Amino acid sequence: MLPSEKYFGKFEAVFLFYGAMPTGVTVSETGRIFICFPKWGDDVKFTVAEIVSGTLQPYPSLDANVVSPSNITTSFVSVQSVVADGKGTLWVLDTGAPNFSEPIKGGAKLVAVDLNSNTIRRVYTFTEDVVLPTTYLNDVRVDFRVGKAGYAYITDSSSRGPGAIIVVDLETGYAWRRLNGANSTSPDRFFLPKVEGKILMNRNKDGSASPFRLASDGIAISPDGKILYFCPLSSRHLYSISTDALRDRTIPDMNLLSHVKYWGEKGASDGMITDAKGNVYAGDYENNSIRKILPNGIMETIAHDPRILWPDTFSIGPDQYLYFIVNQLHRQARFHYGDDLRQKPYSLLRMKIDEPPAPTFW
Template sequence: MATLLKTFFVLTLCVADLTKVFSSQTGEIVYELAFVDYDWNYASEKQEAIRNGDYVVENNLIAGVKVYKNDVFVTVPRWRFGVPSTLNKIVHPAGRTPILRAFPSWKMNKIGDCDALQYVQSMEIDPNTGYMWIIDMGRGSPIPSKTNCPPKLVVIEISTKKIIHRYTFPSNVVSPVTNFMNDIVLDYAHGEARYAYITDTRDAKLYVYDVIRNASYFFTHETMMAQPLVPGLQDNLISAPIDGIAISADFKFVYYSPLSAHSLYAISTSVLRNESSDFAKHVINVGNKMGGSDGMVCGQQSLFYAGFEQNAVFKVNVPEKSVVSMETDTLLVSDNSSVVWVDTFGFNGTDLWFVSNKLNIFNKYRMDFSGKVKNMFIWKMNVGENSYLYRAIDRTAQSAVPGIFG
């Protein structure tokens, strides 16, 4: 560890005696929010939503973030009642704090409308096509009811806001009552996004959606199960099954980890692409991360992940056609105020974006929504490499199969 720290320099902040640690990359906080507000259609709509419980300020927290061109998209999961829109774009009204605009529309975020989005934890944007892949748990509220919608995958063309593909998961694959579809990555083959891999942080499953077959299935294994919390860290961590997922830029390996676990696991995509594979036989225990983590993502050369115990973001090298080397673990940024519970990562060019939302505090109903404290931070950091999806069409175009979506 001492050798590792020699590569960093330390900035001591005057505010609250906090310490920030950076690597040579340049990082900046793009947005910092005390609470989430929306781009309401008319002036009285917000007050009406507050009165009838459709908007409960303290129940709204940004979790997912992805960037496409100049637009920043975020999710506000319906963990609790009073979330008016679960998928949004950040907008900047003149002279006002940035707010969220329902994406693709208010109608497409309506609770109880099974054609609309009900409960979005995360999504992925393919920069090659401009398509947003959205996973929807199907529940419009935290309490299961007879009006639940089936869980689904929706693909939207960002520029036109048109739905170009929709898939409803069968109940024998994804439970409409207990699922917690959390994170998604895309696997390219023959010039197309052929597979989507999705984690389930309640039912401890790894789903596979095969676009060509328009079919889904899942794997489950003991390495996906929740692990006990380390004593003394209950305030920093939440124990839960498989959460973060990443796929290498050569589309050879998928990485995953239970939420509070230090262990990082890998599985070959050749295993995931075959529904009959013996998953247990091929799991690789890569090694230990620096801490428990939520989201993770691969660039062209590195895997990036959060470290909950350190309020930090780390990276490790990803060799081509081989699993990551944990000996190359490097700290990118650490801050005890603005890097608390890094939830989701995304890329835009060579900028790595991530959201910090203090979920561990929110989960215990201890978050201050008075407006005096900043609770959510959206960062970007130039890391000198592109997303795992960069030029994926060209890189995998041999024997291309044209027209997956039509």
């Protein structure tokens, strides 16, 4: 018997998906689990769902998931991320861009859903200088300790335009772009991703190919709300910035670059999340792994398993488990000349970390 690679980390399956491919998961303070399914070519019957008694139910209703020209701003077009804030609201980030198209006017939005009444409470839309024709809204974090109603921070993970962090004043709805096109929010030009032993590239049906390039994607916020961690999808690097600096519009974007801190390589990550002690959890999709980055910068691998086939979004539940979506994103047809290599089921997994999520309020 020859020696073989060692795998480690104890996790369990929470839910298996035999239909459309999920990207996002979040667990509310009461333990409710929400999932999102962006419209990337699968048969998506509803783009936001709740897991109820072992089944997927459209959330907050089927009507909210049915789009027509008359209700673009009040219904979900193609949702990339869902985030429960720990105080009764589900934040739904709608790309408004099915199949990575240019965002439909009024379709790209941040929606606040009241988890007590299961109704949409407020919709935040964006001006054309915030959501660009190239914008792909990817992930969001909220903090209620600043401003009158709090702030949201959103990553733009564009594949053909500038990456950025979008800052939203949740009282006024006013939003603006920060670190627009900066190195820290842009794909690493020298990054060559390798997944399952093969180079990951865009490979089209006509035989043409191009580099896999996606901008700022993963995002996490410190327990006190003062530090925002972020990373481009096409990169192995981790960055952070003071949220005070992000919100301070008197600091020009050029000067804002000096506020960015580089934390080193953590592996190539999709989603990230922070626990109440300030530890950042991040996937490493090249190595089927999950990393833990301590506040002092020390990094450790807490799970490494061949079944962790593209760890996507992370969430920490009140049960002190780390929940994460595994969706084989790299096996999609667009990376394999039109051949879909994904094998169902996709999965929602969890592992015990014995820490609660980072709070969003005092």
